[in-house]
Structures are given as C-alpha cells and as structure tokens.
Amino acid sequence: MVNGHETVVAVDGLEKDYGSVKALGGVSLSVARGEIFGLLGQNGAGKTTLVKILLGMVLPTGGSAHLLGRPVGSVAARRLVGYLPEDHRLPEYHTAPSLLDVYGGLQGLSRSDRRQRTGELLATLGLAGRERLRIRGYSKGMKQRLGLAQALLHRPGVLFLDEPTDGVDPVGRRQIRELLLAERDRGVTIFINSHLLGEVEQLCDRVAIMRKGKMVLAGTVPELVGSKPSWLVGFARPPADRRFPGFRLDPAERPGFFRLSAGDLPGGDPEELLDRFLAASAAAGLALRHLERERGSLEEIYLEIAHSRGPTA
Numbered sequence: 001m002v003n004g005h006e007t008v009v010a011v012d013g014l015e016k017d018y019g020s021v022k023a024l025g026g027v028s029l030s031v032a033r034g035e036i037f038g039l040l041g042q043n044g045a046g047k048t049t050l051v052k053i054l055l056g057m058v059l060p061t062g063g064s065a066h067l068l069g070r071p072v073g074s075v076a077a078r079r080l081v082g083y084l085p086e087d088h089r090l091p092e093y094h095t096a097p098s099l100l101d102v103y104g105g106l107q108g109l110s111r112s113d114r115r116q117r118t119g120e121l122l123a124t125l126g127l128a129g130r131e132r133l134r135i136r137g138y139s140k141g142m143k144q145r146l147g148l149a150q151a152l153l154h155r156p157g158v159l160f161l162d163e164p165t166d167g168v169d170p171v172g173r174r175q176i177r178e179l180l181l182a183e184r185d186r187g188v189t190i191f192i193n194s195h196l197l198g199e200v201e202q203l204c205d206r207v208a209i210m211r212k213g214k215m216v217l218a219g220t221v222p223e224l225v226g227s228k229p230s231w232l233v234g235f236a237r238p239p240a241d242r243r244f245p246g247f248r249l250d251p252a253e254r255p256g257f258f259r260l261s262a263g264d265l266p267g268g269d270p271e272e273l274l275d276r277f278l279a280a281s282a283a284a285g286l287a288l289r290h291l292e293r294e295r296g297s298l299e300e301i302y303l304e305i306a307h308s309r310g311p312t313a
C-alpha cells in the first residue's frame, strides 16, 4: 500500500549492469493506483532501463520488481500495461485506423470495440479527419499522438510513457495532458519519463529524480518545491518610489511586477512582513491587483541535483 492506496508498481533494490556500466544501482520505489508518477533524470540516468525492466523487456541483474503483485515479465503483468516507447517506430504503410485495428486484434479486442476505441482515441488526440493518410505522411507530433493511441487502445490499468509529448505542439500537449488526467481519474496508474519539467510539475502527483542509476529525491511536487519567503506583487498603478512605503520592492522577471522579499529584513517572519506590507500599501492608497507567494520550481531543484556530485555509480 502507498498512502492507503493499492500498490501498482513495487520496485525494491533493483540493479542492472550492462557490462561494466551500472545502469541501475539499487533503485526502490512504489506507485499507487490512480497516481501519475514522473521519473526525471539526465540522459543516461537509467529511466528507460527501469521502465524496460517493469515491462519485462530487460532482465534485472538484482532486486525485485512487481506490477500489481505479479512479477514483471509474467503474461498476467504484461496484459495490464500500455507502453509508449521513446523513439518508437510505427509501420509506415498503415493508416491510423488500420494500425489500431491490427494492434487491437492482437490485444483481443472485438471488431466493434476496436472501431469504437479507434474513433474515440483519434478524436481525443486530434487525429480525426486524417484517417486515410498513411503513417509515412505523418509529422513527428502526429506519430507521437498515434503512439499514445496505441498505448491506450486496450484500456490498460497501467501506462508507461517514455517522453509522451516529445515533438508535440502546445495544443497537442494540452490535449495529451487532459487525456492523461482523465485516465488517472478513471483509476489508471501512469508512469512518465520526461525531461519537460514544467509539464511534469503540472501533471504528476509524485516525482522522483534519478542520477547515475540511483534515486536521489522523491516526493509530491509541493513537498519537493515548497514556498519561498517572497511574494510577487502587482499594483493598479506602480508606486513612484519603490522604497515606498518602507519596503524593498525589486522589479520581478514578469514585466510590471515586483518582488517583496522577507529574506533581507530584520525579524524575517514572512507572514508578519506581508501583514505590515498590506496595511502600509492600503494606507498609502496603493491598490493591489496581484499578490502571490513565490514557490521554487522543479527546474531549480533538478538543476541543483544535476550540478551536485550526488551518488557515484
């Protein structure tokens, strides 16, 4: 169980050596039903290796991995999963409907179910209207969308997505994000490898960061990111004197906005500073239009880890 929910992915002390390369050096993690789990890490950190072991495509050198209590690689475990590989290749002579028909057949879906699912998925993924086009004529983002349709076709309970929005435009990314959130709300467990930190931050319930085959950090996004002792402030009309009314306001990166920071103030209690600031700006007749506690970003944490020495593989 993870936080009272059924454990779907359970990995314990997983190791994988490729000759002298230790791709995984003792990784443990668990993912609960209905969770979107994001796995981050630099090129070569071991993310794809971990997913391939969970899919039974690569044998571990040590440790254990289970999907819904079944050893990975077993037929029962494989039936449960949908997979979007990184750099996937779809047979070019197919159209989307003919490809999904073949894959659906292999997965045991009835003909009417195949047809219905294909219609649904092509519409949701923004591929409707291109049913007669062969995959050879697809753009990169279209291939990616169809790869996702293929992964979702048989309504798997667990989805493994390696760089799901690679090459997809912003509209498509949003469609994919909404689709994945809807799947999650139906109880599907989703495991994502990605380099798009903003996207991971928006989408994932929990995140783990790998480095050189080891897990270095895991938690919910708010746990990892946390609040900072500063606020982003916007006024109806900016104050003429930025020291006014006795607080330091620095211009923020966002044009027209200021940063109120508790960091360099004596006493330093951020909440108290904010109360004083609100009272003072009201007394000075400054109309606030925006006030937001600043948060760290996943990118900041990620870069800190990437630049630290961390565990050596």
Ligand SMILES: Nc1ncnc2c1ncn2[C@@H]1O[C@H](COP(=O)(O)OP(=O)(O)OP(=O)(O)O)[C@@H](O)[C@H]1O
Residues within 6 Å of the ligand: 018, 021, 022, 023, 041, 042, 043, 044, 045, 046, 047, 048, 049, 050, 086
């Ligand atoms: N089949 C293989 N044979 C030899 N070495 C491999 C093999 N697959 C992976 N490796 C090595 O294992 C390590 C982890 O690779 P992996 O593909 O898991 O990284 P990754 O985190 O997915 O990286 P990326 O972000 O670039 O996709 C790398 O050093 C890689 O060279």
Ligand SMILES: [Mg+2]
Residues within 6 Å of the ligand: 047, 048, 049, 086, 162, 193
């Ligand atoms: Mg990879």
